[in-house]
Amino acid sequence: MKKIACLISLCAMAVSAQEKTNPFSVFGGLESNSTWYMNDPGLNVVHPDPAIRSNNYLFVNGKYKGWTAGIQVESYEDKALLNYNPRYIDTDVATYYVQYKNDMIDITAGYFYEQFGSGLLLRSWEDRQLGINNALRGGRIVFTPWNWLQIKGLYGRQRTGFTVADSDIYGTDLELGLGDIFGFTTTELSIGGSYVGRDQKVLTIPDPNFRDRTDAYAARINFGHGGFYASGEYDYKSDDAVVEKQDQVRNNFVKPGQALLVNMGYTKKGFGIDGTFRRLENMSFYSEREAAKNAFNDRIINYIPGLTKQQHYNLANIYVYQAQPGVAMPDYTVLKAGEIGGQVDIFYNFKKGSKLGGKHGTKIALNYSEWHALSGDYYLPAKDYNVDFLAFGKKYFSEYNVEIDKRWTDRWHTMFAYIHQYNNLKLVQETYDIVNADIVAAETTIKFGKSRSIRVVGEHIWADADKKNWAAGTVEFNVNPKLSFYTNDMWNYGNDDPDARNHYYNFGTAFRYKSIRAALNYGRQRGGLVCVGGVCRFVPESSGLSLSVNAAF
Amino acid sequence: MKIFHVLLLFVGFSALAQKELPNLKLNSLEGHTLSLKNDFTEQDKIYIFSFWATWCTPCIQELDELNSLQDEWKKDVNFEIVAVSTDDARTQKRVKPLINGKGWEYNVLLDTNQDFKRALSIVNIPYTIVVKNQKIVHIQNGYVPGSENELLAKLKTL
Numbered sequence: 005m006k007k008i009a010c011l012i013s014l015c016a017m018a019v020s021a022q023e024k025t026n027p028f029s030v031f032g033g034l035e036s037n038s039t040w041y042m043n044d045p046g047l048n049v050v051h052p053d054p055a056i057r058s059n060n061y062l063f064v065n066g067k068y069k070g071w072t073a074g075i076q077v078e079s080y081e082d083k084a085l086l087n088y089n090p091r092y093i094d095t096d097v098a099t100y101y102v103q104y105k106n107d108m109i110d111i112t113a114g115y116f117y118e119q120f121g122s123g124l125l126l127r128s129w130e131d132r133q134l135g136i137n138n139a140l141r142g143g144r145i146v147f148t149p150w151n152w153l154q155i156k157g158l159y160g161r162q163r164t165g166f167t168v169a170d171s172d173i174y175g176t177d178l179e180l181g182l183g184d185i186f187g188f189t190t191t192e193l194s195i196g197g198s199y200v201g202r203d204q205k206v207l208t209i210p211d212p213n214f215r216d217r218t219d220a221y222a223a224r225i226n227f228g229h230g231g232f233y234a235s236g237e238y239d240y241k242s243d244d245a246v247v248e249k250q251d252q253v254r255n256n257f258v259k260p261g262q263a264l265l266v267n268m269g270y271t272k273k274g275f276g277i278d279g280t281f282r283r284l285e286n287m288s289f290y291s292e293r294e295a296a297k298n299a300f301n302d303r304i305i306n307y308i309p310g311l312t313k314q315q316h317y318n319l320a321n322i323y324v325y326q327a328q329p330g331v332a333m334p335d336y337t338v339l340k341a342g343e344i345g346g347q348v349d350i351f352y353n354f355k356k357g358s359k360l361g362g363k364h365g366t367k368i369a370l371n372y373s374e375w376h377a378l379s380g381d382y383y384l385p386a387k388d389y390n391v392d393f394l395a396f397g398k399k400y401f402s403e404y405n406v407e408i409d410k411r412w413t414d415r416w417h418t419m420f421a422y423i424h425q426y427n428n429l430k431l432v433q434e435t436y437d438i439v440n441a442d443i444v445a446a447e448t449t450i451k452f453g454k455s456r457s458i459r460v461v462g463e464h465i466w467a468d469a470d471k472k473n474w475a476a477g478t479v480e481f482n483v484n485p486k487l488s489f490y491t492n493d494m495w496n497y498g499n500d501d502p503d504a505r506n507h508y509y510n511f512g513t514a515f516r517y518k519s520i521r522a523a524l525n526y527g528r529q530r531g532g533l534v535c536v537g538g539v540c541r542f543v544p545e546s547s548g549l550s551l552s553v554n555a556a557f
Numbered sequence: 558m559k560i561f562h563v564l565l566l567f568v569g570f571s572a573l574a575q576k577e578l579p580n581l582k583l584n585s586l587e588g589h590t591l592s593l594k595n596d597f598t599e600q601d602k603i604y605i606f607s608f609w610a611t612w613c614t615p616c617i618q619e620l621d622e623l624n625s626l627q628d629e630w631k632k633d634v635n636f637e638i639v640a641v642s643t644d645d646a647r648t649q650k651r652v653k654p655l656i657n658g659k660g661w662e663y664n665v666l667l668d669t670n671q672d673f674k675r676a677l678s679i680v681n682i683p684y685t686i687v688v689k690n691q692k693i694v695h696i697q698n699g700y701v702p703g704s705e706n707e708l709l710a711k712l713k714t715l
Contacts, residue, residue: 033678192588276654309647314612351658455703482701
């Protein structure tokens with residue numbers, strides 16, 4: 005009944021939207037991603053059943069003065085695309101909300117998205133490519149009485165599939181703009197604090213050594229003056245059962261968690277440097293304890309991205325780093341209670357007319373990142389640990405890379421990248437192998453005619469373990485701003501197993517018109533991690549024909 | 558599936574509606590809070606909101622192109638480019654050094670939890686909206702080298 009009522013009200017709004025004098029408006033968007041999976045004897049994959057699968061999202065909102073209401077319907081027919089959360093099945097209403105907003109107050113009932121500070125304690129967001137939608141269903145109030153003060157309060161249950169998790173989430177956040185209070189004009193200074201509580205009844209353990217409710221607190225500061233800026237956040241999570249593996253909540257392994265994030269940088273015209281340090285200790289946080297470390301990022305409360313550079317070349321995305329917030333002590337060779345490390349970025353622009361800048365300028369970007377396990381005492385088989393605050397344990401991952409962007413003429417542009425990666429897969433992914441990889445990529449774009457262009461990319465990776473060497477290439481032809489064709493291939497020619505020296509080829513076309521984008525692709529998907537914003541989803545190898553369409557209205 | 562079809566009908570209904578910017582406040586790179594509703598209101602001035610992220614290569618190419626062309630274009634049209642960073646907490650700290658490192662002269666808005674992006678139902682970036690007198694008058698979904706010429710031609714007709 006609820007759904008029908010929602011639809012009727014939206015219908016009313018939609019109809020009235022046609023009369024332009026009316027203060028009603030309707031807006032939203034549609035996204036559809038479908039794949040027809042096929043058998044591929046070359047890759048040794050058999051198509052799943054059903055073979056044609058599709059993820060569809062329709063988001064419709066109506067607005068009247070300060071009021072907005074919306075509904076998102078999702079449809080996974082027949083079944084979701086491969087390796088999406090199995091809780092996404094059939095077609096149903098996924099989220100809905102009603103919101104009232106003016107300059108001082110913003111009240112939402114229904115599903116909402118929120119982030120406190122950097123998200124280390126709480127972030128609810130949507131990423132359809134990753135299958136993440138951890139919106140909270142409940143209520144939220146954001147109160148901004150003055151420019152320098154914002155207070156948020158929320159309560160909700162977290163979305164999982166088409167239902168909500170079996171726990172209550174409470175949160176409050178305060179942001180104070182000290183710079184505005186003191187009337188600073190050239191200095192930015194703000195502080196903030198948050199509380200997040202997760203209350204989940206412990207049903208499976210008769211006499212638990214931990215409380216139903218876990219409390220988490222954060223304090224943060226943000227400073228900027230001239231070209232210099234710095235920020236910091238500290239988070240603490242109270243005693244709770246450590247869950248090393250999904251569904252294994254243990255009564256005799258109870259620890260608190262904490263996180264420290266520090267960032268600083270300096271920039272001036274043509275130059276920028278930025279450094280980040282982060283230490284995480286037992287910071288996995290899920291709306292249901294049992295959900296910890298599930299493969300679909302389902303029921304995740306906080307946002308803990310891998311802090312490395314997001315590479316855009318295909319071969320640089322084989323050995324990506326995934327952040328290690330949690331505890332895992334399966335045996336003496338893998339002892340993890342979190343991570344410690346950081347990264348540095350440098351951007352520099354050689355001016356037009358200078359020796360290295362040439363007539364059209366040259367841009368360079370450098371990045372270095374390194375992540376380690378926490379060093380300390382780990383006790384097995386009793387399961388306990390005592391880690392040092394600032395000591396680096398075994399190395400998980402490191403990477404250095406340089407990217408040079410050079411424009412030769414108005415119509416000719418090239419990019420070059422070199423990347424070196426070290427990835428201790430045994431520790432990070434709890435599989436095997438340590439990989440050292442060197443990646444080189446070069447690309448060039450040439451514009452011709454009124455608005456045609458061609459882009460060619462070549463890549464190579466030399467890896468000393470796992471799947472070893474690959475070569476890859478892409479050719480993209482943009483007929484005009486509306487229509488493109490492309491083809492690419494990744495060839496794992498260096499694989500030790502002759503039967504695994506596969507080509508992962510793709511052909512496709514994309515069409516764009518105003519807010520509409522449609523793309524058709526035929527080819528093979530390499531198995532591995534697909535990452536967006538430092539959060540990853542594993543996808544299996546597959547072969548098939550895909551169609552994606554999206555539009556806003 | 559039925560609900561889906563019924564809702565699809567609304568897409569048709571709403572096609573005629575002229576869209577306004579959502580009523581949101583976003584922080585600028587300097588830490589000031591700007592209101593989409595109240596701070597981009599100069600009569601007849603064209604505002605180009607370009608959605609990008611530090612990790613999105615085509616976005617950066619587009620902003621590089623626009624940066625080198627905007628002075629030339631401004632001779633014909635009164636407009637301003639606003640670069641809306643959809644970087645989340647992972648990469649947001651990279652925005653400032655990158656902007657300066659590139660030597661871009663844009664107003665930058667930080668859409669950290671992607672509220673602006675979500676309100677416009679943006680699926681992929683780069684994504685550009687053109688706003689005049691508080692109405693969205695043009696949308697460009699995606700970017701390929703050469704799109705900027707089409708965009709300029711469009712600006713001249715608005």
